[in-house]
Amino acid sequence: MIAHLVDSLYDGDIFEALRQAVVQLHGAYALAVFHKDEPHRVVGARAGSPLILGVGKAATEGASHTGEHFLASDAMALAGVTDQIIYLEEGDLVDLQIGKYWVCGKDGKPFANDKRPVKTVQVHSGAAELGPYRHYMQKEIFEQSRALADTLEGVVGIAPELFEESGNHKAGEGAHATFKAIDSVLILACGTSYYSGSVAKYWLESIAKIPCQVEIASEYRYRDSVPNPRTLVVTISQSGETADTLAALKHAKAQGMPHTLTICNVATSAMVRECKLAYLTRAGVEIGVASTKAFTTQLAGLFLLTLAIAQSKGLLSEQHEHDHLAAMRHLPVALQAVLALEPQLIAWAGDFAKKDNALFLGRGLHWPIAMEGALKLKEISYIHAEAYAAGELKHGPLALVTNEMPVVTVAPNDALLEKLKSNMQEVRARGGVLYVLADRDSHIESAEGLHVIRMPEHYGALSPILHVVPLQLLAYHTALAKGTDVDKPRNLAKSVTVE
Numbered sequence: 001m002i003a004h005l006v007d008s009l010y011d012g013d014i015f016e017a018l019r020q021a022v023v024q025l026h027g028a029y030a031l032a033v034f035h036k037d038e039p040h041r042v043v044g045a046r047a048g049s050p051l052i053l054g055v056g057k058a059a060t061e062g063a064s065h066t067g068e069h070f071l072a073s074d075a076m077a078l079a080g081v082t083d084q085i086i087y088l089e090e091g092d093l094v095d096l097q098i099g100k101y102w103v104c105g106k107d108g109k110p111f112a113n114d115k116r117p118v119k120t121v122q123v124h125s126g127a128a129e130l131g132p133y134r135h136y137m138q139k140e141i142f143e144q145s146r147a148l149a150d151t152l153e154g155v156v157g158i159a160p161e162l163f164e165e166s167g168n169h170k171a172g173e174g175a176h177a178t179f180k181a182i183d184s185v186l187i188l189a190c191g192t193s194y195y196s197g198s199v200a201k202y203w204l205e206s207i208a209k210i211p212c213q214v215e216i217a218s219e220y221r222y223r224d225s226v227p228n229p230r231t232l233v234v235t236i237s238q239s240g241e242t243a244d245t246l247a248a249l250k251h252a253k254a255q256g257m258p259h260t261l262t263i264c265n266v267a268t269s270a271m272v273r274e275c276k277l278a279y280l281t282r283a284g285v286e287i288g289v290a291s292t293k294a295f296t297t298q299l300a301g302l303f304l305l306t307l308a309i310a311q312s313k314g315l316l317s318e319q320h321e322h323d324h325l326a327a328m329r330h331l332p333v334a335l336q337a338v339l340a341l342e343p344q345l346i347a348w349a350g351d352f353a354k355k356d357n358a359l360f361l362g363r364g365l366h367w368p369i370a371m372e373g374a375l376k377l378k379e380i381s382y383i384h385a386e387a388y389a390a391g392e393l394k395h396g397p398l399a400l401v402t403n404e405m406p407v408v409t410v411a412p413n414d415a416l417l418e419k420l421k422s423n424m425q426e427v428r429a430r431g432g433v434l435y436v437l438a439d440r441d442s443h444i445e446s447a448e449g450l451h452v453i454r455m456p457e458h459y460g461a462l463s464p465i466l467h468v469v470p471l472q473l474l475a476y477h478t479a480l481a482k483g484t485d486v487d488k489p490r491n492l493a494k495s496v497t498v499e
Helices: 002-009 014-022 136-142 144-152 175-181 191-206 243-254 270-274 293-312 318-339 342-352 364-381 390-395 417-429 460-482
Strands: 029-033 041-047 052-055 069-072 084-087 093-097 100-104 184-189 212-216 231-237 260-264 277-280 357-362 384-389 406-411 433-439 450-455
Touching (some): 002 014, 014 029, 014 041, 014 093, 041 069, 052 100, 136 144, 136 460, 144 293, 144 318, 184 191, 184 243, 191 231, 191 364, 191 460, 231 293, 243 260, 260 270, 260 293, 270 277, 277 293, 293 318, 342 433, 342 460, 357 390, 357 417, 364 384, 364 406, 384 390, 390 417, 406 460, 417 433, 450 460
Parallel strands (some): 184 231, 231 260, 260 277, 357 406
Antiparallel strands (some): 041 093, 093 100
16 A cells, blocks of 8 residues: 555655655554665655664775665664664654665655764674574573573672663663652563563562552553652563553653653663663573563563662662572573473473463462463464463362363462462362472472472572473473474564554
């Protein structure tokens, strides 16, 4: 439709035709347009969806008549081609010719170079190589130890300044002032990022003693909510371009909530540019559609945020800070021990591959981890799975339990373990088959209809970061046994840049 619209307006200048066309467009788009009569030229426009301009190496070295330029939706697409990137803003138009380019506003007039500066973006094509792994998802699961280490690199103490990556704040608007000013937290996210925010709610309310609300971004922007100008609005996104989350962030700001912070994996993304504060997760490039290392590094960033807010409110003693940081620094080693459980999870996957449905149970901090485990199984194996807070079993889901319904239970040795054991007995009494991820000292033994994998150690508040990894491996090996496309599951995209 857009191609026909541009064609109807074309009169020898493809840029002018596109400029006139976008005036008539509503909604989100990222366009790259060329014409057979102007083979030396590509023009583009964006609104809502991401679009970047890659400046070719030859042009930057002064060979203006041979310079090549590119349009793409993400810098990763240009890895190995150019690292000189211009991020186009909402409503921008761009005109690419050999050795030349212009970035223009809606009126067609070019911006000065400092309005749309060229940024050097380090994206290595080597990150996209599989190496010894069969799939990117498998590679990224096993990269989580390194990703966590990179995310925590340089964190020698808890300080508000950890969240000033974006550099967008003015005097008096830095993290220290922001954390002092807030009295609640609102987390906006979608999918896997929503589940990481759901874990953070438990941390924020138990450690930082601050009320926290977690909202699905696509729902938040369409309902009447009560804004609080003293709320810290936290967005979570792997790509930083998630359309629903960006729109929800803008809605929150328009409602009069100016304190914004993002937990994001892409330093140059729209989310980082839109928020005053940011924590970059440094998970590296994540190619598999089902998020793994982005999720665990989001949890690490959110735990640091919890500690920083607690500290700003005088609730974090030096001893507690030391203990929490020591536990975080040990995470990469602890996670390696969890990855060593893979052979046992391969055995479980053989059972799951024969099933059509599964239930996942968790309590407290680990209920969102159960939800994340169910999502992973759905995404890549196409087995219907749903998660419940285990105490809700008797309020309906028990009706589904038979010996054909595997029930995965996340069972750390925490204050809710005895309650969870009662929930497990409810399942066994009805012929259900349990698959339990138990801590080493939780005294749950394997038996008929009860399969147990023991986690290497109990990890307290940070336990969700370790317990999610076996669920990732279970989903991966189940999909492998079923022969589905692990990295590119049907109907799904990596960065959801449409509503």
